[in-house]
Every structure is written in structure tokens, then in C-alpha cells.
Amino acid sequence: xxxxxxxxxxxxxxxxxxxxxxxxxxxxxxxxxxxxxxxxxxxxxxxxxxxxxxxxxxxxxxxxxxxxxxxxxxxxxxxxxxxxxxxxxxxxxxxxxxxxxxxxxxxxxxxxxxxxxxxx
Numbered sequence: 001x002x003x004x005x006x007x008x009x010x011x012x013x014x015x016x017x018x019x020x021x022x023x024x025x026x027x028x029x030x031x032x033x034x035x036x037x038x039x040x041x042x043x044x045x046x047x048x049x050x051x052x053x054x055x056x057x058x059x060x061x062x063x064x065x066x067x068x069x070x071x072x073x074x075x076x077x078x079x080x081x082x083x084x085x086x087x088x089x090x091x092x093x094x095x096x097x098x099x100x101x102x103x104x105x106x107x108x109x110x111x112x113x114x115x116x117x118x119x120x
Contacts, residue, residue: 006039006087007031011046015077018066023083042090042111046077049112050085054104060112081106 007015012033015024044050049062061075063086069076076082081104084095088108095106 006034006043008036009033014065018078021078021083024077027087044085044088044108044111050108051110051112052085053107053109
């Protein structure tokens, strides 16, 4: 991660109430709490819709709290991929996830603006 993990106070409070998950806990410990408008536009935050590559496969998902992550296109921050993408910058940087003996390389390709329907 090239910039500190920035989060709003509201997200920080909600994220801290989730069940313990070590990768997310480590990010919260480094979190810099700022106003929403101070988070850089190229940083993936809660509810960001992201396009990322998972190895050779490109995927699109919205970073979500676990309670709402059951639907299609929603990625819980309590999953290895969701926690890894949270607070990452768009660009060539990759995130390595080690789960047992499995390493996955993720690259955040884009933050996508929500459609009008999603804003309603």
C-alpha cells in the first residue's frame, strides 16, 4: 500500500465492530481517520465499486460489510480479497494474499462510479 489506510470515522466505527479478522484488524490499526472528502479519489473504501484482476481473471465487485455481502457483485471485507483491496490505490501495485500455501496476486485496476440506479 503506497498511502496510509484512510477511513471515515463512521466506517472506522463500523469496521471495528465486525467479527475479528486479522488482515482487517492490521489495516484498522494503521488507519488515519479523515473526513470523507479527504480520502483520495483513487483509494478503495467501503462501498467502492472496484475492477480488479485476480491472476488473469478480471472481476468487478462492490466492497461491502458482511451483512450485505450475500448478493451478486458484493465482496465482503471479511474475505481475503475484500480485506486486501480495502484502502488500496488504483495502479500497478499488487497485493499478495497468503492463505495457507496459496498466494494470489491482485491488482486494483479501477474505481468505478456508481450508476444512477445504484445511487437511488
